[in-house]
Amino acid sequence: MSLSSTNLLLRMHRGDEGAARALWDSLGPALVAYVRASRPGASAEDAVQEAFLSALRMQRRELKKVRDVRAWMYRLVRNAAMNQLRSETRLRAREAASPVPEPAQEQGSTTDQLWCLVADLPDDQREAVVLKHVAGLTFDQASIVLEIPRSTIAGRYKSAIESLRVSERAPGGEPERRKAHV
Amino acid sequence: MSEHNTDAGLTDRLEKAARRSGASGSIGPMPTDVRRELAHRRVSVAAKRAGLTLALGLFISAAIWFGAESVSPGPDDTGEHPVVAINDPHLISTPRRIDLLDEILADPGAWRLAGRVPEARSMPSGSATIRVGGRTDLEEMLRGLGGAR
Numbered sequence: 139m140s141l142s143s144t145n146l147l148l149r150m151h152r153g154d155e156g157a158a159r160a161l162w163d164s165l166g167p168a169l170v171a172y173v174r175a176s177r178p179g180a181s182a183e184d185a186v187q188e189a190f191l192s193a194l195r196m197q198r199r200e201l202k203k204v205r206d207v208r209a210w211m212y213r214l215v216r217n218a219a220m221n222q223l224r225s226e227t228r229l230r231a232r233e234a235a236s237p238v239p240e241p242a243q244e245q246g247s248t249t250d251q252l253w254c255l256v257a258d259l260p261d262d263q264r265e266a267v268v269l270k271h272v273a274g275l276t277f278d279q280a281s282i283v284l285e286i287p288r289s290t291i292a293g294r295y296k297s298a299i300e301s302l303r304v305s306e307r308a309p310g311g312e313p314e315r316r317k318a319h320v
Numbered sequence: 321m322s323e324h325n326t327d328a329g330l331t332d333r334l335e336k337a338a339r340r341s342g343a344s345g346s347i348g349p350m351p352t353d354v355r356r357e358l359a360h361r362r363v364s365v366a367a368k369r370a371g372l373t374l375a376l377g378l379f380i381s382a383a384i385w386f387g388a389e390s391v392s393p394g395p396d397d398t399g400e401h402p403v404v405a406i407n408d409p410h411l412i413s414t415p416r417r418i419d420l421l422d423e424i425l426a427d428p429g430a431w432r433l434a435g436r437v438p439e440a441r442s443m444p445s446g447s448a449t450i451r452v453g454g455r456t457d458l459e460e461m462l463r464g465l466g467g468a469r
Contacts, residue, residue, distance in 0.1 A: 149398070151361060151364030152361060152362070152365050153358045153359065153360075153361035153363075153364075153365060154358075155355070155358050157349060158354065158358055159350060160387070162347065162354070163347065166347035167347045170347060171338070183351075186347075187351045187353060187354060190350075190354050190357075191353060191354060191371070192356070194357045194358065194361055200441050204343055249357065250337070252330075252333050252334065252337050253337040253340070255333070256337070268338075271331070271334045271335055271337070271338040272338040274338075297331060299331070302330060303330060303333075306330075307356075307447075
């Protein structure tokens with residue numbers, strides 16, 4: 139299945155459940171992980187569902203313009219998550235109803251410590267890291283998701299890596315940050 | 321720190337951390353709302369196809385209908401003169417209409433012509449009634465309508 143093709147998307151738009159399931163199964167887990175990592179306050183599953191619904195409700199001519207389905211779906215999910223967070227009422231209700239699921243973490247693992255440092259990055263840098271490593275997108279695809287130039291994404295990613303390196307070197311930095319997220 | 325301080329080491333560990341975050345995990349079945357929307361899309365696509373078929377059928381029926389009946393004599397409002405209704409000037413050259421036009425041209429003063437004419441197309445109703453004063457007027461008008469004469 140080629141996700142760069144719009145055929146699957148167009149088939150889904152016609153109501154083809156097989157095509158929808160293929161998109162859901164192949165993109166869904168990474169989309170959920172992306173929202174969890176980049177928008178911790180949002181309900182990831184709801185955002186992904188909302189993105190699929192908005193894709194289904196779009197005009198067919200809009201879908202035909204989509205060149206990179208994967209990047210485009212990330213953009214829909216991102217917008218859905220941001221809309222969710224903007225809705226104060228819904229957010230408060232969600233916080234009261236159920237805590238946001240966090241990825242399983244092993245105490246003391248260096249990868250978990252690193253992930254805590256990622257969570258502490260400024261939003262734009264964290265998003266660049268998440269799009270690259272969680273979503274597995276290229277900078278070109280990330281620029282489609284965020285609707286900003288590729289060079290800006292690359293700059294943010296570079297700054298993020300530099301910040302992470304500095305944070306790891308800082309004495310006592312890791313435990314403090316980890317404590318805040320565990 | 322050693323290896324972790326290199327970009328390569330850092331990005332490798334970021335990949336691992338990303339995997340732990342669930343990016344490669346599984347997701348549950350499609351939610352009911354999505355499946356419902358898919359069903360709605362299927363109905364919508366089927367309805368659109370049915371609508372197009374119906375529209376095509378209506379168009380063909382209308383073409384057949386107007387092709388047969390677009391010109392027809394009938395009584396005037398006052399009952400004094402026959403009326404010719406021309407619904408489509410492009411259909412005026414069929415043999416039956418030519419016969420009828422011959423009849424009109426033979427005694428134009430006795431006919432009133434009602435129908436759509438080029439000059440009247442901008443009118444809201446799309447049609448107009450033209451009173452024919454004499455043979456010359458009628459001939460000119462028929463020529464304007466695309467008549468064969």
